[in-house]
Amino acid sequence: MRTQLFIDGEFVDGAEGRTIDVFDPHDMSPLATIAEATEVDVDRAVAAAKRAYPQWKLTAASERGRLLLKFADAIEANAEELALLETRDTGHPLRDTRGLDVPRTAGQFRYFGGMADKYLGSVIPVDRGFLDYVVREPLGVVGSIVPWNFPIMFVSWKMAPALAAGNCIVMKPSELTPLTALRVAELAAEVGFPPGVINILPGYGQSAGARLVGHPDVAKISFTGSTPVGRMIAGQAAVNGTRVHLELGGKGANIVFPDANIAKAVGGTAFGIFHNQGQACIAASRLIVHESVVDEFLEKFLALTASIRVGDPKDPATEMGPLTSPMHRERVLSYVDVATEEGGEILIGGKAPSDPTLADGCYVEPTVIRARPKSRVTCEEVFGPFMTVQTFSTDEEALEIANDVDFGLGGGLWTNDLSRAHRMARDMNAGMVWINSYKRVHPGSPFGGMGSSGYGREMGFEAMHEYTEAKSVWVNVDADIPPFYPRG
Numbered sequence: 040m041r042t043q044l045f046i047d048g049e050f051v052d053g054a055e056g057r058t059i060d061v062f063d064p065h066d067m068s069p070l071a072t073i074a075e076a077t078e079v080d081v082d083r084a085v086a087a088a089k090r091a092y093p094q095w096k097l098t099a100a101s102e103r104g105r106l107l108l109k110f111a112d113a114i115e116a117n118a119e120e121l122a123l124l125e126t127r128d129t130g131h132p133l134r135d136t137r138g139l140d141v142p143r144t145a146g147q148f149r150y151f152g153g154m155a156d157k158y159l160g161s162v163i164p165v166d167r168g169f170l171d172y173v174v175r176e177p178l179g180v181v182g183s184i185v186p187w188n189f190p191i192m193f194v195s196w197k198m199a200p201a202l203a204a205g206n207c208i209v210m211k212p213s214e215l216t217p218l219t220a221l222r223v224a225e226l227a228a229e230v231g232f233p234p235g236v237i238n239i240l241p242g243y244g245q246s247a248g249a250r251l252v253g254h255p256d257v258a259k260i261s262f263t264g265s266t267p268v269g270r271m272i273a274g275q276a277a278v279n280g281t282r283v284h285l286e287l288g289g290k291g292a293n294i295v296f297p298d299a300n301i302a303k304a305v306g307g308t309a310f311g312i313f314h315n316q317g318q319a320c321i322a323a324s325r326l327i328v329h330e331s332v333v334d335e336f337l338e339k340f341l342a343l344t345a346s347i348r349v350g351d352p353k354d355p356a357t358e359m360g361p362l363t364s365p366m367h368r369e370r371v372l373s374y375v376d377v378a379t380e381e382g383g384e385i386l387i388g389g390k391a392p393s394d395p396t397l398a399d400g401c402y403v404e405p406t407v408i409r410a411r412p413k414s415r416v417t418c419e420e421v422f423g424p425f426m427t428v429q430t431f432s433t434d435e436e437a438l439e440i441a442n443d444v445d446f447g448l449g450g451g452l453w454t455n456d457l458s459r460a461h462r463m464a465r466d467m468n469a470g471m472v473w474i475n476s477y478k479r480v481h482p483g484s485p486f487g488g489m490g491s492s493g494y495g496r497e498m499g500f501e502a503m504h505e506y507t508e509a510k511s512v513w514v515n516v517d518a519d520i521p522p523f524y525p526r527g
């Protein structure tokens with residue numbers, strides 16, 4: 040297991056010799072002690088990325104693409120090892136890291152490997168006699184700061200488009216879950232990325248993260264994390280005029296209309312909220328269900344919830360693992376108290392599982408709460424296996440409830456009425472809307488939010504725009520320009 044920082048193509052100790060202990064959230068047994076990056080290391084990594092940039096920028100786009108495709112192959116070739124490492128570091132069930140996280144990571148690198156030499160500039164029909172062409176140029180050194188909920192996937196979400204576009208990257212994984220990012224760094228070196236193009240520095244936000252944000256040679260910060268930290272980062276980045284892309288929190292509305300296929304809505308909702316223990320920014324954390332079908336829906340949904348196999352994430356049969364840290368577990372459980380104080384009714388869960396073999400881990404049972412409108416639990420992001428239930432009687436009311444939060448990331452709706460589906464999709468405040476499904480992602484489809492969920496988009500052409508800027512080049516082909524200051 041790699042435990043050092045990855046700077047300038049090499050694994051090195053942190054300059055100050057500090058370390059971070061990493062634990063397995065299944066039982067809190069020690070997993071690794073890794074080097075902690077501090078400000079000095081960030082400076083070294085940014086300097087290395089800055090040195091590598093001029094060459095990398097001029098490397099043929101097809102060559103950048105070839106390396107990204109090789110990277111995808113390397114991830115697939117090591118998929119089983121990466122999936123197990125991610126499971127141990129985060130608590131995601133192995134069936135999910137195997138079936139979703141690692142394949143999606145490889146898929147992201149493959150998509151942008153293909154994109155690298157197909158991302159086009161344009162020619163603008165300007166004045167007669169002139170040719171105006173627009174090229175998309177990389178930005179330089181990109182700093183990326185990511186959270187702990189999908190660590191390996193976020194490596195690829197940030198890295199793949201940034202590298203395809205010709206940027207170099209300095210990435211700070213979460214201090215809680217740094218292990219797969221370091222293993223991916225090792226694969227990057229094997230694949231042949233030039234030194235300095237990719238740098239990976241686990242460290243704390245207040246030190247390594249803050250230095251990355253404030254570094255004058257960082258052209259852009261691409262941040263995924265909580266709304267308060269994201270806003271603070273945007274303020275700090277503004278001091279140097281550094282661009283910022285913010286992927287922040289969410290409070291996904293998931294609306295079930297009376298004409299929906301209830302069985303499918305039940306299955307989709309369970310995936311939407313309980314996948315990854317609800318630790319997803321796009322989680323379907325607010326069920327908004329029509330009053331005429333709420334009983335039928337809940338009967339089926341609670342039966343399904345009760346049957347979810349919670350346990351050791353390394354067991355391939357496990358469907359829900361522990362939360363990623365004890366601190367986070369406490370936070371999620373504290374919302375059960377908030378719900379009760381607010382007059383909410385706990386329909387299922389709301390506590391740690393009784394199984395003694397899980398007693399040392401960060402486990403929380405899948406939890407469903409019938410909540411009062413406009414209560415804290417229906418407005419604040421809990422980020423756990425914690426779903427609130429509200430009912431509505433008209434489409435207008437459903438929309439009002441759905442939009443009555445500051446977040447605007449993902450949202451879903453279940454209906455067989457075509458007009459209603461598109462009307463709701465149009466009117467929901469969300470960067471992504473899923474009709475008769477929930478939480479679909481694809482490397483080609485823009486991903487991001489509005490309002491308190493941030494701005495900017497991951498994935499697809501939108502991501503390439505995020506990591507490039509337009510340069511307009513004017514060529515006088517045969518224009519005869521009369522003198523502006525005619526003399527004589």
Ligand code: NAD
Pocket residue numbers: 184185186187188211212213214242243244245247248249252263264265266268269271272285286287288289319320420422448487488492493
């Ligand atoms: P967090 O904001 O606490 O931390 C995110 C990252 O920022 C970590 O790497 C952390 O070390 C770093 N950081 C913390 N303080 C910093 C500072 N002062 N300067 C620079 N960096 C700093 O978030 P978290 O608890 O790790 O993750 C959970 C949050 O992430 C949730 O709110 C969730 O919704 C959000 N999230 C959003 C998306 C999205 O795409 N919109 C995806 C996943 C998670």
